[in-house]
Amino acid sequence: MYINSIRGVRDLLPEDVKKLRYIERICREIVEKYGFKEIILPTIENSVLYQHSVGETSDIVTKQMFEIVNKDEKDKKNIVLRPEGTAGIVRAFVEHNLKDKYPLKRFYYFGSMFRYERPQKGRFREFYQFGIEIFNEFSISSDLLLINIINEIFQNLKIEIILEINTIGCLECRKDFVNILKEKIKDFNIQLCNLCDERLKKNPLRIFDCKTDFPKLKEKLDDFNIQNYLCEKCKFNFQQILFGLSEQKINYIINPMLVRGLDYYNGFVFEYKTKLLDAAQNTLCAGGRYDSLITKFLSKDIPACGAALGIDRIMEVLEILEKEESFKVGISVVNETFLIKAFEILKMLSLKNKNIIFLGPFSKKSLKSQMRLLNNENCKYVLVVGEEVKDNNIVLKNFMNNTQQVVNLNKIEEYLKI
Ligand code: ATP
Numbered sequence: 291m292y293i294n295s296i297r298g299v300r301d302l303l304p305e306d307v308k309k310l311r312y313i314e315r316i317c318r319e320i321v322e323k324y325g326f327k328e329i330i331l332p333t334i335e336n337s338v339l340y341q342h343s344v345g346e347t348s349d350i351v352t353k354q355m356f357e358i359v360n361k362d363e364k365d366k367k368n369i370v371l372r373p374e375g376t377a378g379i380v381r382a383f384v385e386h387n388l389k390d391k392y393p394l395k396r397f398y399y400f401g402s403m404f405r406y407e408r409p410q411k412g413r414f415r416e417f418y419q420f421g422i423e424i425f426n427e428f429s430i431s432s433d434l435l436l437i438n439i440i441n442e443i444f445q446n447l448k449i450e451i452i453l454e455i456n457t458i459g460c461l462e463c464r465k466d467f468v469n470i471l472k473e474k475i476k477d478f479n480i481q482l483c484n485l486c487d488e489r490l491k492k493n494p495l496r497i498f499d500c501k502t503d504f505p506k507l508k509e510k511l512d513d514f515n516i517q518n519y520l521c522e523k524c525k526f527n528f529q530q531i532l533f534g535l536s537e538q539k540i541n542y543i544i545n546p547m548l549v550r551g552l553d554y555y556n557g558f559v560f561e562y563k564t565k566l567l568d569a570a571q572n573t574l575c576a577g578g579r580y581d582s583l584i585t586k587f588l589s590k591d592i593p594a595c596g597a598a599l600g601i602d603r604i605m606e607v608l609e610i611l612e613k614e615e616s617f618k619v620g621i622s623v624v625n626e627t628f629l630i631k632a633f634e635i636l637k638m639l640s641l642k643n644k645n646i647i648f649l650g651p652f653s654k655k656s657l658k659s660q661m662r663l664l665n666n667e668n669c670k671y672v673l674v675v676g677e678e679v680k681d682n683n684i685v686l687k688n689f690m691n692n693t694q695q696v697v698n699l700n701k702i703e704e705y706l707k708i
């Protein structure tokens with residue numbers, strides 16, 4: 291019987307895992323330096339969580355959520371696989387009253403997310419995100435901190451990125467320019483997809499995020515720039531961010547058409563792009579402010595901002611990692627009568643030498659084929675357990691210079707050196 295994995299998900303083989311863990315480690319080490327604490331979120335949540343946060347007109351809620359069908363008719367709840375992490379962190383923050391527990395409210399998460407999308411390079415139905423969230427810190431210090439941290443991550447990973455930024459205003463000034471945008475788009479008389487027809491009524495800015503309609507509108511909307519419609523407060527805030535970035539010599543491009551795919555954003559938004567992937571999948575990290583999201587769940591104003599790094603796409607553009615030379619030692623037996631003794635030696639050595647990888651012992655393999663396997667695995671040394679073990683000795687083979695000698699087991703560690 292031959293069974294494939296399902297469409298849009300994939301196995302991460304050892305080489306992929308190595309890359310993923312490397313990226314995860316760099317992210318983790320950097321954010322922890324800035325006082326972020328990890329929260330491990332459940333993989334399943336109530337669907338209503340995303341309707342209230344990510345938004346009813348978002349791609350995620352309208353068409354990308356995987357629903358879990360509960361076979362128990364009496365316990366039917368709308369449960370979904372998590373499509374993103376921010377909503378879960380906000381839920382956990384409110385549920386566990388984290389605002390009183392942590393003076394500094396900086397959290398991070400890592401894990402797989404699930405979205406029903408058309409699978410292609412850099413776009414999967416199960417993918418990994420590393421996300422950071424800062425609660426209760428106002429713009430602009432927290433915005434600049436996010437950018438500094440993400441720049442440090444990409445610098446460490448040696449990935450060249452282009453930082454695109456924009457502001458989408460506050461709830462007040464957005465009302466005005468959204469109406470102007472609505473009228474403009476109506477005037478173009480262009481046939482929009484069903485979803486964008488709906489968006490035009492409910493949330494026209496969202497159309498900027500449509501992979502089919504937006505390219506048709508882009509040129510026509512050339513003279514539409516959110517920045518011309520911002521209120522004084524939003525204008526000043528954005529200017530201060532630009533000043534902060536320039537003073538720190540951080541390169542950026544203002545992309546006036548950049549909005550984010552989720553409803554909860556306001557003010558400063560940004561994306562990190564790469565030239566190495568196709569335009570439809572070239573965003574490696576995205577984020578911004580969402581000052582009103584927590585208020586929706588907790589009737590208390592808690593400003594917030596955050597970002598999510600798309601680990602799968604970062605894996606695509608990460609240079610091949612240098613092969614790290616692990617120190618491997620083989621344990622072989624002359625024949626199976628020495629197997630148990632070989633296990634004893636393995637346990638004794640393994641306990642004391644945490645940095646050495648021990649391979650063996652093997653049964654039903656000739657000494658010659660054990661040697662071939664251990665050589666192919668790049669072992670530096672091989673212990674051969676045979677008759678000599680009665681006198682507490684083994685034969686130690688050095689694969690680096692092709693020599694061998696009889697060594698007393700009590701002194702073996704003195705010899706296991708490169
Ligand atoms: P896109 O416009 O590419 O669909 P998005 O706006 O839906 O992205 P976010 O929800 O902001 O993306 O997620 C942050 C990052 O997670 C993205 O920039 C991307 O790197 C990654 N990401 C999102 N969806 C997928 C996916 N289906 N497969 C792989 N990575 C993804």
Ligand code: MG
Nearest residue numbers: 349405407551
């Ligand atoms: Mg998307």
